[in-house]
Amino acid sequence: MKDIExxxxxxxHPIARIAQDLNIPEAALEPYGRFKAKxxxxxxxxxxxxxxxxxxxxxxxSPTPAGEGKTTTTVGLGxxxxxxxxxxxxxxxxxSLGPCFGMKGGAAGxxxxxxxxxxxxxxxxxxxxxxxxxxxxxxxxxxDNHIYWGNAEDLDQRRIVWRRVVDINxxxxxxxxxxxxxxxxxxxxESGYDITVASEVMAVLCLAENLEDLQERLGRLxxxxxxxxxxxxxxxxxxxxxxxxxxxxxxxxxLVQTLENNPAIIHGGPFANIAHGCNSVIATxxxxxxxxxxxxxxxxxxxxxxxxxFNIKCRQAGLAPDxxxxxxxxxxxxMHGGVSKKExxxxxxxxxxxxxxxxxxxxxxxxxxxxxxxxAINRFVDDTDDExxxxxxxxxxxxxxxxxxxxxxxxxxxxxxxxxxxVKLMGKTPSNFKFLYDDDQPLWDKIExxxxxxxxASSVACEQPVLDQLKSFEDRGYGHLPVxxxxxxxxxxTDPSKLGAPTDHSVHVRExxxxxxxxxxxxxxxxxxxxxxxxxxxxxxxxGLDENGQIEGLF
Numbered sequence: 001m002k003d004i005e006x007x008x009x010x011x012x013h014p015i016a017r018i019a020q021d022l023n024i025p026e027a028a029l030e031p032y033g034r035f036k037a038k039x040x041x042x043x044x045x046x047x048x049x050x051x052x053x054x055x056x057x058x059x060x061x062s063p064t065p066a067g068e069g070k071t072t073t074t075v076g077l078g079x080x081x082x083x084x085x086x087x088x089x090x091x092x093x094x095x096s097l098g099p100c101f102g103m104k105g106g107a108a109g110x111x112x113x114x115x116x117x118x119x120x121x122x123x124x125x126x127x128x129x130x131x132x133x134x135x136x137x138x139x140x141x142x143x144d145n146h147i148y149w150g151n152a153e154d155l156d157q158r159r160i161v162w163r164r165v166v167d168i169n170x171x172x173x174x175x176x177x178x179x180x181x182x183x184x185x186x187x188x189x190e191s192g193y194d195i196t197v198a199s200e201v202m203a204v205l206c207l208a209e210n211l212e213d214l215q216e217r218l219g220r221l222x223x224x225x226x227x228x229x230x231x232x233x234x235x236x237x238x239x240x241x242x243x244x245x246x247x248x249x250x251x252x253x254x255l256v257q258t259l260e261n262n263p264a265i266i267h268g269g270p271f272a273n274i275a276h277g278c279n280s281v282i283a284t285x286x287x288x289x290x291x292x293x294x295x296x297x298x299x300x301x302x303x304x305x306x307x308x309x310f311n312i313k314c315r316q317a318g319l320a321p322d323x324x325x326x327x328x329x330x331x332x333x334x335m336h337g338g339v340s341k342k343e344x345x346x347x348x349x350x351x352x353x354x355x356x357x358x359x360x361x362x363x364x365x366x367x368x369x370x371x372x373x374x375x376a377i378n379r380f381v382d383d384t385d386d387e388x389x390x391x392x393x394x395x396x397x398x399x400x401x402x403x404x405x406x407x408x409x410x411x412x413x414x415x416x417x418x419x420x421x422x423v424k425l426m427g428k429t430p431s432n433f434k435f436l437y438d439d440d441q442p443l444w445d446k447i448e449x450x451x452x453x454x455x456x457a458s459s460v461a462c463e464q465p466v467l468d469q470l471k472s473f474e475d476r477g478y479g480h481l482p483v484x485x486x487x488x489x490x491x492x493x494t495d496p497s498k499l500g501a502p503t504d505h506s507v508h509v510r511e512x513x514x515x516x517x518x519x520x521x522x523x524x525x526x527x528x529x530x531x532x533x534x535x536x537x538x539x540x541x542x543x544g545l546d547e548n549g550q551i552e553g554l555f
Contacts, residue, residue, distance in 0.1 A: 003110050004554050007118035010259050018257045022089060022290040032126045035117050038252040053288045054426060058297045059306035060327040061359045062490060068329045069378040070297050075258050076113035076407025078295040080419035082262045083412040089291035093279045094269035095122045096197045098169040098532055101540035105555040111408030115256055115264045119551050129167045129196055131250035135243040136165045136201045142239045143223055148186045153236050157189045159225040167196035171533030194530040198274045203518035205247060206268035206280040207316055214251055215244040221517040253283040260412055272299025273489045274530050276308040281317040300489035302326060302362045303454050310369055311436050312482045312520055320433040323372045323426050328359050330383040336499040345382040352387055356394045357501035363398050365454050372429040375402040376418050439480045443470045446483045447523055451507040455492045462509035469512050484520040486528045494526030
């Protein structure tokens, strides 16, 4: 059966019943239909045990374009922990419409390890993406309006840094000219669109602790520079209040369920290759108060999502993971060993052995944070016993346990052993989590720490204007911020064709941007774009309604 057919056949429980499993009172639920709801944190009882649950991060090796089942494994592990009697909640990011109609598809898991209602989650869900897009574009409109009505803040139209967003892959609007058509339409200026999940408003929503923090962060959004080159912020044109109003409901986390009727909190959705790639701090902290175990994920491979989870999300939110699960697949390892996509289903121990260098580096990188690590082998039907044995042997040689999982086909039964082993690992190996770099290190040193320490680069390079910009950020009091690398997810390098674990490569930094609201410095490398394009044959071509009005083609 296809994922959408499995999801459609699910016997979902009313959302109030799911909430009961986390001791969420009905007064704290704001239902969106029968099977999804927002959680009003103000209505949660003060008697909730303040003791924090265990936090488990699911990350992965460098993925193939189709992904390696990280969300599927997160769901499968959460279901399995509940299966063995442990009160567990899953925390995921909200899917973006861009990949849903592009190439990668949805982000609700797969097979018998999904969150439901799958169609709702992958499409409009509870409207959070719309609210974020609207708040972002309201600020864009207010910038142009401020200039139109006299420009009291003396914004330099050549130095407007705030663009527009839409939650669709659309290369044609990466660069546009606004204000055409005469005097009544304002002043012509160059602008462009990013995808919503790359918006700093998304990052702000995901890192804010509460409504007050949300508005304060929105007020710090850098929008432009004046003619004297001093910065202009969102609060300077009085847009932060209205933006907060648009986002007040979106700030509340969303509650849904898995196919096995276990609670899942889905909230926020920044990409990990162009943003920080983690679900919201509010969702994670809420889950940690309500459950004994919380399983969450960070986007793409451990070099991107996990690195940002550790150095940005945990740093800002005061979190520390108790264990990390690295998802690996035989097919991805063979691709990193030089096998073409068409040959991935054929046994190839030589290529597998060569490709294991990728997973091994991810393991070494992750253990350097001094957290317990385990590898989940997401097994596919084409994987042979010899391939699984070789993969397991190489992982165990690093002192890390590997568990073969079949949750896509078997649900929680296929990850029960993983769940038991994760609990055992946390029991015998306490986490001594540490960051990769310190707050007071220079910004360039932080970039080098990631480039050389995580990516394995021999050098990190840039042009003088980048160094000048970093110096400017430090002089303005932003030197303590973490850095958020924008890089291809398919390689440790900035070249997606360099697979495995390349060492003789250089990370070239082409641009740096201040995200003062989110609280990090964005570092752009390679050819990464903040507005993706559609592939030659996008998934949208096969999505539609059948004769009964049901959606088909969504995956």
